[in-house]
Amino acid sequence: MYHRILVPVDLAHVGALERALNVAGDMAQHYEAEICYVSVTPGTPGRVARSPKEYEEKLKVFAQEQGQRHGRPVSTKVYVSADPVADLEDLLVKGVKDVGADLVVMGTHLPRRLDAIMPSHGGKVARQTDVSVFLVRPSRA
Numbered sequence: 827m828y829h830r831i832l833v834p835v836d837l838a839h840v841g842a843l844e845r846a847l848n849v850a851g852d853m854a855q856h857y858e859a860e861i862c863y864v865s866v867t868p869g870t871p872g873r874v875a876r877s878p879k880e881y882e883e884k885l886k887v888f889a890q891e892q893g894q895r896h897g898r899p900v901s902t903k904v905y906v907s908a909d910p911v912a913d914l915e916d917l918l919v920k921g922v923k924d925v926g927a928d929l930v931v932m933g934t935h936l937p938r939r940l941d942a943i944m945p946s947h948g949g950k951v952a953r954q955t956d957v958s959v960f961l962v963r964p965s966r967a
Contacts, residue, residue: 832927846933846962851896
């Protein structure tokens with residue numbers, strides 16, 4: 827049913843994505859699908875890497891670790907943006923097309939009152955693509 831699962835990843839917040847990463851891995855195993863980890867980084871030095879090239883290398887290492895953990899083939903795609911927060915949804919939609927994804931599995935945040943004025947990225951991605959989007963809330967501590 828699914829052949830390539832796109833999973834948005836922010837390497838600065840991998841811990842918050844653990845449940846989404848596990849769901850993506852489980853679904854990839856079930857459907858014998860590839861997982862493509864997609865990320866957006868600034869062109870300037872940041873918390874995770876000094877350059878987009880270094881960030882891309884770190885994402886590849888992360889993806890390989892996930893691939894070994896879940897026993898599925900993986901790939902990566904990094905987009906560079908002057909404003910990753912503002913461009914995130916558009917770049918994720920572009921990523922769906924660029925990598926040929928037929929499912930997006932992405933983490934979301936715990937419910938907050940700000941949802942009314944700051945809607946989730948997943949909702950926007952779901953409205954702008956024709957693929958299924960599976961949103962995974964992090965576990966509550």
